[in-house]
Amino acid sequence: MNHFPHLFSPITLGKVTVKNRLFMPPLSTNLADKGYVTDALVEHYSNRAKGGVGLIITEVTTVEPTYTYLPGDMSIYDDSYIPGWKKLVDAVHQYDAKILSQLFHPAYMAFPLPGTPQLIAPSNVGPYYAKSAPRAVTVEELHEIVKQFGEAAYRFLQAGGDGVEIQAAHAHGLLGGFLTPLYNKRTDEYGGDLNGRLRLTLEVIEEIRKKCGNDFLIDVRISGDEYSDGGLTLRDMIYVSKQLEAAGVNFIHVSV
Ligand SMILES: Cc1cc2nc3c(=O)[nH]c(=O)nc-3n(C[C@H](O)[C@H](O)[C@H](O)COP(=O)(O)O)c2cc1C
16 A cells, blocks of 8 residues: 555546546456447446546447447447446446546458448458458548547437547557557558547547537547567657647546
8 A cells, every 4th residue: 555655545537536546457348239338237347436437438339330349248239328337337336436438440350240231441451350351531531420429429428428438549449440550551541640540530639629628538549669679669659648648638647
């Protein structure tokens, strides 16, 4: 306890005060039913809140209907999801814990369920689980996806949620894929140097702020270093962190 004198003291992030420094990172359970919150999910997260966690970040939550990350993952891409999320948020809040939803677009890492169209990616490189390679997403599609992130965040706000985490870490999914030079080989405004590769994430932040206001928490999960030849370095991520701070995020969740 002496080694961690602040662990059980409150911390204020933006306008939200969290009762302690115990944050639960996103961990997929696959307990959702067609993306909807189930009783098992309510029990899972509210038990963590009951146990004393100050802030919970949910597992990946998809923001649009076309691509599934893994069957059983959570979704928030239309208003029919709001009542379930409200039940989950209320269950966590009764223990005075805060909750963020981790918003995610799986892109090239989507599960190839029957009927899934060709997967999208920053460029024509990178890993994928489907039988055929993904295609580069168009700029028009990106504009639509930015709006979908904003609408998803607004639904979570309507459900009483405290904020959202934007998943841009691990070279994973659309935003993580755009950020890394390993998978983003685009030559348009969404590619090239680090500013270009970060553009999509910054647009998502701006859209969420616009829709959800200043009291809603926004954090971004990033990799601290990709430890890969040609991948993002610690120096890159210090630069990215400063850009995220300037864009008004309330905190940064650094992963490896
Ligand atoms: C079963 C499982 C599910 C996970 N689901 C997610 C997820 O939904 N979103 C995410 O960003 N990370 C996810 N992760 C990564 C974890 O949040 C975490 O970074 C990882 O377990 C490493 O833990 P550490 O940071 O304590 O070393 C998952 C990890 C595991 C083992």
